[in-house]
Amino acid sequence: MDKLRGVLDFCIHHQTVLSYSFVSLLTAASEHIFSSVVFKCPCNSGNMLYGSIFLIVPAFILFLLGYVVNPKTWYLLTGVCSLDKRAICARYRRTLVLVTASASVAPVTWVAVALLGASFYECAASGNSLIKNIMCKDKGQQCQDLVAKIPCNPKFSEEVSKEALSLQAQSQLIGWLLIVVIMAIALISTCVKRCCSPVSYLQHKFQATYLKKEEEVFERKVQEHATRLAERNVDDFFGDTDPASFTTPSNTDWQNISLLYTFNPQKQYYSMLHAYVNEKRGSSNRVMQGDQNLLVSELVDETSARESGF
Template structure:
């Protein structure tokens, strides 16, 4: 159990220490998208039974879409897929899989939760969805003639019969109160969960704070440099193939200088080598030497000629 918590906390640490700004951009994009949607697109149908479905769909369907996109755009998702394809689960422990899935879900829920909280704090969708289920007896100045769901469903549009017109504002205020209360409760629960995870991380992690920070920085730097170098290598290989076909290749001056500096470049990288540096990897140590990634492990094994 302690080993499980230790490995899980390592991934939680990566999540909170990651320098990637995609989460922040996704958060801002969600806020802007939510605001634009409520201003331009949301119009309650004010029809019994349809209000409920439309209101909940306005909250839940975009949140689900954000979650699915968050999972698909997360590199860790494809690390798991690659791990399963190349190693057939042989080196993917249940602990590592659960920890990595936790990291993926943790990132993917940022935008959906933001959308849901803002929807609840604004209250339009909630008022639309639950107006027909509201008990008129809960209103200040009890309505003597109790309206049915057909009339209550009209309150979000303020298109109610004259005898009930005076209660339009009261209905909206009470439903928005409920909606905003749920929104703030959700914010509080999430804040508490984040606080507890941070406390758990610091209490249970086997790595010191500085080494955790270094591990996170290493992975971020490795990913950036690997992608940048892969772009140059792909351009070099493409240039060689185009030159072989046409007899020349039309390169810009900056590209010529860049490719001219690529000395000792590997023209072909075997699939076996790609598979060795691709997939899930948890922090490990060999003879008290830290190994931070699959690429780090590949480099050490290659230099020592023991892989």
């Protein structure tokens, strides 16, 4: 039991990295199945189109699915058309960047693994006129015809050019370059964001813990409140009695706590709900006018990553 509890604790504390790792592994496995079972390069003039579709279209589909399955996407979109305040647009854009980065995990994995596998790129590149001209410089049309057949018979690659890099080598180099660039961008952006944070590391950690607990308590209270309201309405329907009074937050209240909150060092509210409770009802929009260096949504993402050891 102790070992099982230890495994569960490890999974809980590292759920963000484990989820991204699972998505990456699943994407890599899917790419391997596609390249070995489904993908068959035609080895003719249609190589460029066929290979490009298998390389790009699945990545684009995974990118869209990343938006669809991310709850923050719907958090941003729900009711946004009814908001007349342009001042919060910057906050929505910054959160959209976070959602986009999360949605990019699967498609980037697909492209990187596909490039390392080289099948899709080799097929697409062998049909590209520019690459044909480079590989068959001063060798005539027969050489270009051989380039289109390289995906079906790798021996043609040596006949075309022994000095130039093979299409597979080109693909793998591009794949590793893509991985290095993505890792560098992720590291630099994380460092810059941490350097610009308006709070210290310990306060940052406290905020994250508060937000996590607030979400847990809020979800529990929502269930309890909705259950009591449902029971009251159903009892009244079957009992034919006047319904008892029941207090429910107004639409304005819900909208106020649903806005994206930016941490304000002067007031030190840790969420929109925290600010709303401490300010008078109906005037909580005032707390939106604060420091824009740290969004609460950014804090949640950083916390999950930090708990995972990153």
